[in-house]
Amino acid sequence: MPRSLSPLSVPYRVLQRGGGLAIGLAFVLGGGVNLPFLGPAGPLIVLAVAGVAAVALVGYETAYVRRFSYELTADTLDIDSGVLSRRSREIPLRRIQNVDISRNVIQRLLGIAVVSFETAGGGETEAQFRYVTFEEAKRLQKELARLKRGGTADAEGSVGEEPAAAPTEPESTELFALDRSELAILGALSIDFRVPGILFLLVSTLGSTVVSSYLSAVPGVALVVLAGVLFAAVAVVSWIVGAAAAIVEYYDFRLVRSGDELQYERGLLQRYDGSIPFDKIQTLTVADNPLKRHFGYATLYIETAGYTPGGSSGSRGSEAAIPLAKREHVLDLVEELEPVGDVDFERPPRRARRRYLVRSLLAVGVLTGILYAADSLLSLSIPWWPPLLLVPVAVLYAHATWRHRGRWLGEHHVVTRNGVLRRKTKIVPYYRIQTIIDSRSVFQRRLDLATVTVDTAGSLSLGGGDAAAVDVSGATADHVRTELEARLGLAVDAYRVGRAGIGIEDEYEQNGDDSESGSRGSESASLDDGESGGRSIADDEPGVRRDSTAEDESSRSGSPVDRTRDGQEGEDPDTSRGRDDPDD
């Protein structure tokens, strides 16, 4: 049976649309703006026009809300909408990536909410319900998840694991909640870098004359002090704004696992309430910076193909993220979402470090050069040598770049880590690989190095943030390339058989890994800095969790683990290539 929007949406929509108009009208009438061309009856005419507009608006919004109907069927979401031009849409449920509910303060008072459905295609939200009651929004979210489970089971026959994984009313387990102290730390670490720009703009447009006349009146020393005070003030303001924004945005952040979906809630004034199906997760990113590393915190981003980065509300792409949590916490959650197991990063070869050294020294050199040129050409009395003091920093930075860079091929995931000041560890399930790109610049070729980039459909990757194994040796790059391709094939095979190659059901990470032959095999916080390295990928493979594999097969029999190994070592190319059979 088709349903319609909440009747309360009519007044809300009218107020929302008409609010601006009303304020404008009040300004025109109250401010006594002169309307000579309308004659003495001017205000009356304005009022009449406004009255007609108001009636039209109410009429339109009523019609819109009455026309809008939607229905959840077994495998589609049907929407009929539109007043003047009608539109009927059917969105296949399996194509829906995320369902988000948002409510601002007024909507919360009225008990209504906006529901947005995201799909992978297109640059914007696929469908939005403005507005339904909050209960209905929650029902939609739940019902959709339920239908999707039922739908996949129907479509793919006896999938088997579905009922076990998802009982009719899936139990919810809280995965993560941002407590007060974490929120405080998050606020403290959030600086809004846009504020200085805005302040600068304000000052330069409003107060330029005042400032310049003031500036000419004060002596030089005072000027320096003033600049210092100003700088400090701007810094404090940006910090306060950033902290306030972060606290408002992430107040009472909760991440709940419900069946095979991830649900989050956050926000002080505007509440967000969203769901992410596990099987839509493209990439997990653990990000940190030196400060967070030092205090043992990290940030987690969960990427699906549904959100458009830089979209309407700025942070669309990272809405499904843990803003800040203890590192172990984040790693536990990663393990829960994508059981990567112990990650043992392998660093680039040492000769790569030379590149970084040359690069950072070049930066210092260029800085010195600019200062020197400015010094000699413009005859300013600035000394040109201070940048040279940065040389040790450059050396350290080069070393750190090398030390933090790494890649790892696990059983189901490829993990890469890059960056020092903003370090990102990307976890990509083999199944999510779209294309594999191996590029070697002239300078890389001189040292026989290569960069292997793994392209996924994740939305954050648009900014060039794809997972990449940077500066691996040429031979390794060849190996990684073929390896990734083979493993994608196996993962797709496993998925096609109906047993997802990646999945939350995997419990193997709890089986420990005593068989790990590495030098630090038993350390569990493996995404932390590893000092080992130096082992080749080929070495990694045979020893990894051999004991757990057997149990694995009973619990998730289709895992590509065993087969991966075959393909990996090239013993049985038929297993990995057999899927070319058209009957498959």
Place this chain on the structure above:
Amino acid sequence: MNRLHPRIRLLWIGRSLLTAAIFAGIAFGVGRVVDPAWLPAWAPLAVFVAFGGLGATFAVLRYRSWRFEVREDSLYLERGVLTRVRTVVPFVRIQHVDTSRSPTERLAGLASTVVYTAGSRGADVSVPGLTPGDADDLRERLKRLAIRSEGEDAV
């Protein structure tokens, strides 16, 4: 490993000569209008030769570096002069395949095949310099292979 049609060199050289001609035109215009003292009369010619020569060299080198292969499970491309890029596009990840012929390509009697994936790099994968027949063949072949490999959605 397949290579591109040799005529693609002419196309690329032609394009770079066109670019060079535009730059030479700018140099000529500057010489005519602004007429700076340091700009000799032969500057446009020098600009044309420099840019054209560079472009032509790159075109030839690019042609030499280009290889592609339809492998068992994937399309493999290798190209690039300064940065050597090798791309692997698994058939399971192909969303759709196009052939396209730009005006210059039509002039040279060539076509390109463009492969789309759901990846964030979208239309990054295109094979230029095919004869129209070959381009259509490649498209059909990739299409068949993509259907046969029957990828589940990764998104």
